[in-house]
Amino acid sequence: MSIYLCSSPTKARAGVEMAVIDAVANSIRIPLWRLFGGASNSVTTDITIPIVTPNEAAQLAAKYRGQGFQTLKLKVGKNLNSDIEVLKAIxxxxxxxxxxxxxxxxxxxxxxxxxxxxxxxxxVTPVLFEQPVHRDDWEGLRDVSIAAMEKYRVAVAADESCRGLLDAQKIIHGNLAHVINIKLAKLGVLGALEVIDAARKAGIALMIGGMVETRIAMGFAGHLAAGLGCFSFIDLDTPLLLSEDPVYGGYEASGPVYKFKNARGHGGFLHLDNNNGWN
Incomplete structure (x- = not known):
């Protein structure tokens, strides 16, 4: 069910794990979100504005406002002054x-x-500041986390810094960040569940995100997030940003809201034409 053009063993493992778990859900005739706990059958995602000019960012923000998106994820970090101008325009x-x-x-x-x-x-007070410094700058991550919370009550998330359970434990025990970003392609499904369990036991908030992925991987992550019901931040927008998605089904999208109404499993399928290409 899950197809990856993968460049790392973790991505390949994630794809295999998704396929096996989907097969289990199909065999017992329940949707994935129920298999993961059944907390909810919907999630509400943010949407990303990439590094663009202030005018382009404003156009995207106006478009997304019209579509009902209330949380915008802004890519920053290339040029501080340009980042501020983009924020003003938005x-x-x-x-x-x-x-x-x-x-x-x-x-x-x-x-x-x-x-x-x-x-x-x-x-302006962001609701979250994701991976502000280099993944291996543990001291810098801690310093930003302390300053952000003490001065402005802004939570800091570790994304690239959390590459597995050992990193998660380091973040938790060192109080290095307030949030851990879970990505299935980065951690694998079973690895993600280990990190989620450790974070929940430690009282660390969770975010779920992804790479540039289709409705297959994003839909699976959405099922997991809905079923577990433990994520404070949902960042599953990349299918909305693709010029063409070779997948249909898996969930119904209405603006930022994904609803999982399929009877069993993931519910998504590859859409192939007669020439083995995408329709």
């Missing part, structure tokens, strides 16, 4: 939105704290 067209900042390791600790200082001067 606020003009979507003043009520919530921001997640995702630096993808792009800042130093001092730069990350400066971003929060300048946003505070604008009256």
């Amino acid at each position: 606020r003009l067209v979507h003043p009520d939105c919530s921001f997640i900042l995702d630096a993808n390791e792009g800042y130093t600790a001092n730069q990350a704290i400066e971003v929060l200082d300048r946003l505070n001067e604008m009256g």
Whole structure:
């Protein structure tokens, strides 16, 4: 059921695990979200604005506002001053939105704290600051987490810094971040469940995200998030950003809301034409 053009063993393992778990759910005739606990059959995702000009960002923000998205995830970290200008432009067209900042390791600790200082001067408080520093800059991650929470009550998420259970335990025991971002392609399904369990026992909040993936992987992650019901942040938007998705089914999308109404398993299928290409 799950197909990956994979560049790492973890991605391959994730694909195999998804297929096996989907087969189990189909065999006992229940949807995946019920297999994962049945807390809910829907999730509400944010949507990403990439690194673009302020004008392009404003156009995207206005479009997403019209579609009902209230949380915008903004890619930052290339240029601090440009990032601030983009934020200003977005606020003009979507003043009520919530921001997640995702630096993808792009800042130093001092730069990350400066971003929060300048946003505070604008009256903007992000709901989350994702991976502000390099994945191996553990001291910087801790320093940003402390400053962000103490000064502005902003939570900091570890994404690239959490590559498995050992990293998660280091983050938990060192109080290095407030949130751990779960990505199935990064951790595998079983590995993700281990990290989720450790974080929940430690009282660490959870985010679920993904790579650039189709409705197969995103749908599986959505089923997992809905079924477990333990994620504070949902970032499963990449199928909405693809020019063409070779998958249909798996969930119904209405703006930011994904509803899982399939009778059993994942519910998604590859859509092939007679020439073995995508329809």
